[in-house]
Amino acid sequence: MPLPARQPLSAAAFAIFLSLFPAIAPACAADMAPPQGEVVLSVTGAIGCTNDGAAARLDRALLESLPQRTFRTTTIWTDGVQEFTGVALADLLRSLDASGKTVIARAINDYQIDIPVDEVSEEAPIIAYRMNGAPMSIRDKGPLWIVYPFDDNPRFQSEVAYARSVWQLAQIEVTD
Numbered sequence: 598m599p600l601p602a603r604q605p606l607s608a609a610a611f612a613i614f615l616s617l618f619p620a621i622a623p624a625c626a627a628d629m630a631p632p633q634g635e636v637v638l639s640v641t642g643a644i645g646c647t648n649d650g651a652a653a654r655l656d657r658a659l660l661e662s663l664p665q666r667t668f669r670t671t672t673i674w675t676d677g678v679q680e681f682t683g684v685a686l687a688d689l690l691r692s693l694d695a696s697g698k699t700v701i702a703r704a705i706n707d708y709q710i711d712i713p714v715d716e717v718s719e720e721a722p723i724i725a726y727r728m729n730g731a732p733m734s735i736r737d738k739g740p741l742w743i744v745y746p747f748d749d750n751p752r753f754q755s756e757v758a759y760a761r762s763v764w765q766l767a768q769i770e771v772t773d
């Protein structure tokens with residue numbers, strides 16, 4: 598009896614095969630467009646999606662094209678309840694196909710702090726790009742501010758969460 602002709606691998610089987618080897622899976626679902634406007638956030642390190650050498654450089658439009666989250670909370674730095682809008686750090690990491698265990702968040706003033714990826718949830722923190730609907734100036738802790746829904750969870754009312762609440766965020770490095 599003749600051997601059956603070799604079948605090409607089905608797309609589904611190929612996807613399963615790739616999922617077993619994340620390192621050789623397609624780097625990025627879609628080509629990442631280069632920034633058209635001023636770059637507000639650079640992401641480097643263990644990411645699969647880049648648009649400038651080994652970095653992903655995002656302008657406001659690219660950031661705002663990611664899933665958007667809004668919540669209201671007080672902060673220890675502001676008066677009264679504020680409405681923050683931005684992208685969840687988890688969504689940013691996923692959209693850039695990040696694979697490291699630690700996020701190093703750096704501010705314009707070179708302040709930096711480690712955020713363990715396993716302490717990043719779907720909701721918190723977010724990288725806020727708007728406060729009360731308006732872009733934040735550098736003077737107002739913008740243009741990007743890592744914020745937690747502080748009022749929602751006592752865990753976020755802690756020195757650890759405050760130290761991770763980087764304002765004037767400019768750069769993120771994903772490392773192991």
Ligand SMILES: Nc1nc2c(c(=O)[nH]1)N[C@H]1C(S)=C(S)[C@@H](COP(=O)(O)O)O[C@H]1N2
Nearest residue numbers: 674704706708756759760761762763764765
């Ligand atoms: N850009 C920037 N963000 C920052 C800091 C900083 O120095 N620069 N300090 C962090 C630390 S360690 C804490 S505890 C809080 C401190 O805020 P405070 O100095 O207003 O008390 O902000 C965090 N975010």
Ligand SMILES: [Mo]
Nearest residue numbers: 756759760761
């Ligand atoms: Mo701190």
